[in-house]
Amino acid sequence: MATPLPNGQDNTPNKNTVLLEESIQAFNDKMLEKIVDEMAVVHIIGSFSAGKSRLVRELLSSHKTIHALLPISSLERQSALPLEITYAETPRLLRIDADKNETLLFAFPVREEQQLFDASNHYLRLELPEPELLLGNVSLCSAEEGIKRLVLKDMPGWNSGDSFVADNPLANGLVSSDNISLVYVVRANGMDSQDDLIRLQAIFAAVQTGEAFFYNNLHLIVVVTRCDNSNEHKAITDRMTQRLQELAKKMDIEEQLYLTVLCVDFGKEQDVLNHEEFAKYFWQAIFAPIAQEKIAATPSDLANRLQHWPEDWLVQSKLSSSFLLIKAAKQFIEQFKKQDQFIANMNNTRLLGLSKQERRVKTYNAWLKQVGVWQSSTENLQKLQVTDDHPLALWWSSYWLTQLYSLINSVDRLVLQMDTAIQQLPIEVTDLQSYFHDRVEASYQQAVEAFQSPFYCLSVALEPMQHDNDQAKVVATLLSLSIIDVKYADYYQLLKTA
Numbered sequence: 252m253a254t255p256l257p258n259g260q261d262n263t264p265n266k267n268t269v270l271l272e273e274s275i276q277a278f279n280d281k282m283l284e285k286i287v288d289e290m291a292v293v294h295i296i297g298s299f300s301a302g303k304s305r306l307v308r309e310l311l312s313s314h315k316t317i318h319a320l321l322p323i324s325s326l327e328r329q330s331a332l333p334l335e336i337t338y339a340e341t342p343r344l345l346r347i348d349a350d351k352n353e354t355l356l357f358a359f360p361v362r363e364e365q366q367l368f369d370a371s372n373h374y375l376r377l378e379l380p381e382p383e384l385l386l387g388n389v390s391l392c393s394a395e396e397g398i399k400r401l402v403l404k405d406m407p408g409w410n411s412g413d414s415f416v417a418d419n420p421l422a423n424g425l426v427s428s429d430n431i432s433l434v435y436v437v438r439a440n441g442m443d444s445q446d447d448l449i450r451l452q453a454i455f456a457a458v459q460t461g462e463a464f465f466y467n468n469l470h471l472i473v474v475v476t477r478c479d480n481s482n483e484h485k486a487i488t489d490r491m492t493q494r495l496q497e498l499a500k501k502m503d504i505e506e507q508l509y510l511t512v513l514c515v516d517f518g519k520e521q522d523v524l525n526h527e528e529f530a531k532y533f534w535q536a537i538f539a540p541i542a543q544e545k546i547a548a549t550p551s552d553l554a555n556r557l558q559h560w561p562e563d564w565l566v567q568s569k570l571s572s573s574f575l576l577i578k579a580a581k582q583f584i585e586q587f588k589k590q591d592q593f594i595a596n597m598n599n600t601r602l603l604g605l606s607k608q609e610r611r612v613k614t615y616n617a618w619l620k621q622v623g624v625w626q627s628s629t630e631n632l633q634k635l636q637v638t639d640d641h642p643l644a645l646w647w648s649s650y651w652l653t654q655l656y657s658l659i660n661s662v663d664r665l666v667l668q669m670d671t672a673i674q675q676l677p678i679e680v681t682d683l684q685s686y687f688h689d690r691v692e693a694s695y696q697q698a699v700e701a702f703q704s705p706f707y708c709l710s711v712a713l714e715p716m717q718h719d720n721d722q723a724k725v726v727a728t729l730l731s732l733s734i735i736d737v738k739y740a741d742y743y744q745l746l747k748t749a
């Protein structure tokens with residue numbers, strides 16, 4: 252027997268499902284509402300065709316279903332607009348103009364399409380659920396509270412003829428924002444490029460004067476691509492280190508420069524290579540300046556965030572109290588009839604010679620002895636409320652407590668019915684059992700049926716979960732089972748009315 256949510260006369264099909272879905276949506280919104288951009292960014296710079304976009308593609312290669320949204324990397328000059336990459340639960344690619352107008356794109360634009368827009372006031376933004384892009388609740392440069400997401404910027408190549416964005420990386424980005432670290436991509440065979448050196452010198456100069464701000468010193472990660480001979484990695488690393496340290500010395504920032512050189516060969520685009528190790532070093536290197544803050548911050552993917560809910564948000568103790576109430580109510584119902592009698596062994600002979608009032612008191616005491624004291628569900632359920640700021644607040648009140656109430660309230664109604672029947676027990680009743688049967692049996696049957704409901708079965712199935720410390724698992728199970736329960740209730744209602 253289904254127990255539809257008691258919202259009365261509403262006959263809309265799926266009404267329970269709709270209500271539940273709203274409450275689960277509210278949970279999702281609450282869990283995600285606090286993700287905000289950290290002001291700090293990481294730029295990926297270098298000459299055209301160095302492998303910047305390829306690097307981004309490799310870092311995001313696990314997102315196979317949205318390959319069309321990843322930046323194009325090709326042998327020709329490719330990127331014309333800066334591309335911001337950041338975290339969001341739902342993937343999307345946007346083109347954004349200076350007035351923050353957003354255009355949704357369904358595939359990454361090729362160079363010609365990008366060139367239709369002025370790179371000085373347009374950029375692309377790719378949002379996707381890459382956990383590495385979440386920083387937790389760190390406090391770096393932005394004063395805003397919340398879970399921060401990193402903004403990684405794949406810039407057009409130097410010398411690619413794309414206005415000042417490409418030619419002057421200082422003008423766009425590095426100077427106007429707060430930087431965590433900087434990624435410089437260069438081909439192994441282009442390491443001695445004078446052009447690159449001049450541009451890096453300009454950046455070092457800006458760091459020296461404080462024009463370009465880097466959080467905790469200048470962490471420069473050099474990604475040398477096309478290093479297909481691993482025997483040469485050490486020599487390449489040494490040469491690059493020496494070259495950049497000399498430059499830093501010349502620009503008087505050698506104390507501030509922290510260098511990491513990563514040699515890699517991404518291989519042909521279609522080759523399936525395992526770059527997990529490289530990606531691990533890469534993420535580690537770009538986050539080095541904020542490693543301490545990141546560890547201290549609250550972990551930020553959904554399951555982790557659930558795991559770190561404050562003590563008073565944990566649902567296990569409230570579940571335990573719910574199960575205790577259900578158990579007590581079930582036991583109460585089981586005691587309610589003994590030997591098929593509402594008050595076992597009570598009959599007129601035992602009440603002989605008593606006044607009307609005395610008969611009622613004696614009957615009441617005998618009943619109380621049989622069933623015990625019942626505390627009304629309203630009082631008990633009050634204690635099970637969660638606070639309004641709890642992410643499950645709506646689900647908890649509109650589903651869990653509502654279902655719990657309709658289950659336990661069936662006992663309230665029964666107790667009230669019995670109580671009234673005893674208070675009104677007339678003196679002339681000859682067959683006590685049939686008197687109580689007429690007055691109480693219908694309510695009794697309703698209560699018995701409530702304890703055969705899907706919600707009751709669900710509560711029995713959930714009982715072992717009250718001892719599970721995995722908050723994410725508990726919440727996921729609760730939500731999934733509640734969906735099944737209300738869908739059943741809706742289908743049952745539909746069949747009954749059809």
Ligand SMILES: Nc1nc2c(ncn2[C@@H]2O[C@H](COP(=O)(O)OP(=O)(O)OP(=O)(O)O)[C@@H](O)[C@H]2O)c(=O)[nH]1
Pocket residue numbers: 297298299300301302303304305306323324325326327328329330331406407408409411436476477478515516517518519520
């Ligand atoms: N074999 C090999 N090819 C690479 C490697 N890195 C990049 N490539 C290729 O080099 C070409 C250029 O790479 P992109 O990622 O487009 O270069 P980019 O730096 O983004 O260039 P722009 O957007 O024009 O500034 C692409 O065809 C890449 O697949 C590598 O390590 N090995």
Ligand SMILES: [Mg+2]
Pocket residue numbers: 303304305322323324329330405406407408
């Ligand atoms: Mg590119």
